[in-house]
Amino acid sequence: MSKRIIRFYNHHFNEFYLAQTEKVRKKILQTLIWIETLDVIPVTILRSIEGVKGLYEIRVEFSSNIFRIFCCFDEGSLVVLFNGFQKKTQKTPPNEIERAERLMKEYFDSKN
Numbered sequence: 001m002s003k004r005i006i007r008f009y010n011h012h013f014n015e016f017y018l019a020q021t022e023k024v025r026k027k028i029l030q031t032l033i034w035i036e037t038l039d040v041i042p043v044t045i046l047r048s049i050e051g052v053k054g055l056y057e058i059r060v061e062f063s064s065n066i067f068r069i070f071c072c073f074d075e076g077s078l079v080v081l082f083n084g085f086q087k088k089t090q091k092t093p094p095n096e097i098e099r100a101e102r103l104m105k106e107y108f109d110s111k112n
Contacts, residue, residue, distance in 0.1 A: 002036050004077045009107045013069065016084035027062040035079060052101050057092070068092065070100030072107070080107055
C-alpha cells in the first residue's frame with residue numbers, strides 16, 4: 001500500500017533518469033518504491049538539506065557510484081522530484097542545491 005505519491009516537476013528528473021544505465025535506473029526505481037511504501041524512511045535514503053527549508057535529497061548508491069535526487073513534500077504525502085546528479089565529491093555541489101532550491105520555488109509559485 002502506498003504511503004506517498006511521487007510526482008516529477010517538469011522534465012528535470014526525467015532527463016537525469018534517462019541518462020543513467022539500466023542498472024542505475026533499476027536502483028533508482030527501487031529507492032523510489034521504498035519512499036512510496038515505507039512507514040518511516042531511513043536517513044540513509046532521504047535526508048533534509050541543511051540551510052534550505054523544505055528541500056530534501058534522496059540518496060541512491062550503486063556499486064561505487066553515488067547519486068542524489070532533490071525533492072520536497074507537498075500536501076502531506078506528495079513527494080515532488082526535481083533535479084538529480086551523480087555525486088563525485090564529499091560535499092554536495094552548491095550549484096546543484098541552488099538549482100533545486102530554484103525549482104522548488106518555481107513549483108510552489110506555479111501552484112499559486
